[in-house]
Amino acid sequence: MTTRPPSVKPAGTTAALVDCDSLDAALDVFAALSVARERGEFYADELVPAAQTVLVLGGDGRDPRGLAAKLPRLLGASDAAARADHAGPEVSIPVHYSGPDLAEVAALTGMSEEAVVARHTAASYAVAFTGFAPGFAYLSGGDPALAVPRRETPRPRIHPGSVGLAGAFSGVYPRESPGGWQIIGSTSAQMWDTQREQPAVLLAGGRVRFTVAREEAAIAAVRAPRRAPAENLPAAVLRVVDAGLQTLVQDAGRLGAAAMGVGRAGTAIRGAYRAANALVGNAPGTAALELGHGGFAADALATTVLALTGAARPGRITGPFGSRNVAHGAPFRLSAGERLTLSPAERGLRSILALRGGVGGEAFLGSRARDTLAGLGPAPVAVGDEIRPAGAATHAVGAPTGQDPDLPAPGDVTTLRVILGPRDDWFDAEAIARLTDQTWRVAPQSDRVGVRLTGEPLRRDAVHSGVELPSEGVVLGSIQVPPDGQPVLFLADHPLTGGYPVIAVVHDDDIDLAAQLTPGGAVRFTLIADAPRTRTETRQ
Structure with missing residues (x-):
């Protein structure tokens, strides 16, 4: 198929990058892996082809060595006729x-x-x-x-x-x-x-x-037929009176849309999201509200059960039945006529507010998640919006979980574990050392797309100085280095492909912590072999 066999590079703990050296080879590898996937001979959550590479997300991508060993057989077993059938009919564009x-x-x-x-x-x-x-x-x-x-x-x-x-x-x-x-x-x-x-x-x-x-x-x-509009909407249970600076509808994200240029997106704090849904008795994958900067307040139009997880927020419930504090990490009742008021987070940045029955609304490509980079999914929540449930909960409310004590407070230095690659070979030993030896600052421009970091720049080696990297797939947690040497740590709404080298990828277990970094905060990176158990320390 190719004069030089493709190589496989780790891309964090959940993916592998197949480097094919040319566009034609990448197209062949993508087609062959797609056919093998359809035959059940190869497993992946997503395949992301690019100019000279194919990114394998999940499945066999979690084991780069194993993928490298089986790749020659997969490529040889996928004949030209099967790959041609996979391409489908030719589209004519006037x-x-x-x-x-x-x-x-x-x-x-x-x-x-x-x-x-x-x-x-x-x-x-x-x-x-x-x-x-x-x-x-x-x-x-x-x-x-x-x-x-x-x-x-x-x-x-x-x-x-x-x-x-x-x-x-x-x-x-x-x-x-x-x-x-x-x-x-x-x-x-x-x-x-x-x-x-x-x-x-x-x-x-x-x-x-x-x-x-x-x-x-x-x-x-x-062209294709348009979908009919949704009808018979359920009655609203909440009316928003303070939407904060970025409150979004989020769920587990979109899988299977990479071929259309659409990334997974979904909640930035996956563990807190799963916990909140379990607390109110929702099925996994049910949509909830993700709270960002600022506070949040809503009036109950009907009695419901909510749960708050992630970054802890002081909160009160007020109304005709008196006043009480909001429990964190536990289900709580909000009765019709009462108001829920949440203050900004004291540690960390993002919280999940789950509603029993889930947050309703029309799904796009199987998900209700807001992708802020692509502009897909429900618009950010605004004052006056009414929150409607998606349907009945599937089980009883869960036992309280309490607060996460490991979130960064102002003045803390947060340590994240990283795995080098897939393009660490674009940097010399001095740049690798600088990545892990210094404390980086979180820039104000950070958002759900990525955490922008400032510090001593990471420079490329002499061989790659001024060289343009052909676009290739990037994974959640990638630390991409633009020409100015100031890294960007990609979060949930990161682009599907990128044109700057990724020096390292944050361990998948530390992604939620990365999403809780606040502007002005401090972060350090440690190579995976040296990862500490406690990842947030207070600066003295």
């Missing part, structure tokens, strides 16, 4: 070739505009990988003569349906966004539509052909 950069592309390639269009429509493209935005597909296999650089100055706004070129790739912008691709045309086809059962037209591993648009009727081939 394009109006009148883009603002068509003349520039013609000048760069030394062709006429008509020749650029002819060559662009003559090729059959493969959906190499997805990323950047939900539904944005990197299309490979075009005419090499159309390989042009990105614009020197990216546009702040590119309209949905814009067809562009960048390097060896073609692509279609699924929604309005900034970008630096050379725009040669546009299509009226909706490449991303959340009202469809399958929102993305283009899936990783698929085939595409561009045609010159002549009639709007030709676009109907890529």
Whole structure:
């Protein structure tokens, strides 16, 4: 299949990165693993193909050595015919070739505009990988003569349906966004539509052909029926009177949508989320409220049972039956006419407020989670919003769990365990030592996408200085290092793929603690062999 066998690198404790050295090899490996997965010969929660790699999340990805041993057999057993069947039918996209950069592309390639269009429509493209935005597909296999650089100055706004070129790739912008691709045309086809059962037209591993648009009727081939709106909503039980700075509906996230460029997202504090649902008797995976900065308050429109976990918050219940404190880590009753008021967290940042019966609302791709990076799922909770239950709880309320004593308070230094790789070989020994020897500060710009850290920069080695890393899949907990050397620790809403090297990945058991870091806080990293049991210490 390839002249050089793929190599397998650990990506934290839950994934492995298959390095294929070329786009064609990565496409072959992705197709072969997809077929093996369908046959039950290989297991993974998700496969994330990219420019030269395939990220294996969960399943066999948890054992990189075992995956490396079985990989040759998996690749050899997947014949070309099976891989071709996996790709599915070719999608035809009609394009109006009148883009603002068509003349520039013609000048760069030394062709006429008509020749650029002819060559662009003559090729059959493969959906190499997805990323950047939900539904944005990197299309490979075009005419090499159309390989042009990105614009020197990216546009702040590119309209949905814009067809562009960048390097060896073609692509279609699924929604309005900034970008630096050379725009040669546009299509009226909706490449991303959340009202469809399958929102993305283009899936990783698929085939595409561009045609010159002549009639709007030709676009109907890529459309799909819209879902009917939800009816018979249950009665609301809470009305929000203080939404804090970021209260979100969250659940366990979206699995199986990576081929459309959609990451898992979901709650940032998984242990607290599971505990809260168990306390109110909900089934695993039921949606709850994730509270961030600031306080929260809501009036009860009907009697319900709630539970608060994660970062502890002083709270009171007031109303016609008197006043009482809110228990943390235990189910509590909120009667109709009462008000629940929660203050900001004293230690840590994020809390889970679970409602017996779950938080209702329409699911998107099987999840009610808000993905703040992709803009998917329910909008952030606002004042006046009414919270409706999803349905009946499945079992009795749980026993109290109490508070988590291990969350960082102001002035604490939090220690997180890390596993080097998959791109630690882009850094010299001095940079590796600097990662673990210094105390990093949490920047104010941190959010659910990632914790931005400041400290002595991590510099690449001489071989990789100024080298651009082809986009590749990144995992939860990745510590990515941009050119300025200031790391970003990826949290729940991290991008599916990234173009900067990942020097290390936080151990999966420490992800919840990382999500509780507050702006201005301090954090240190320790290699997994030296990991301490107590991970938060108070600065004297």
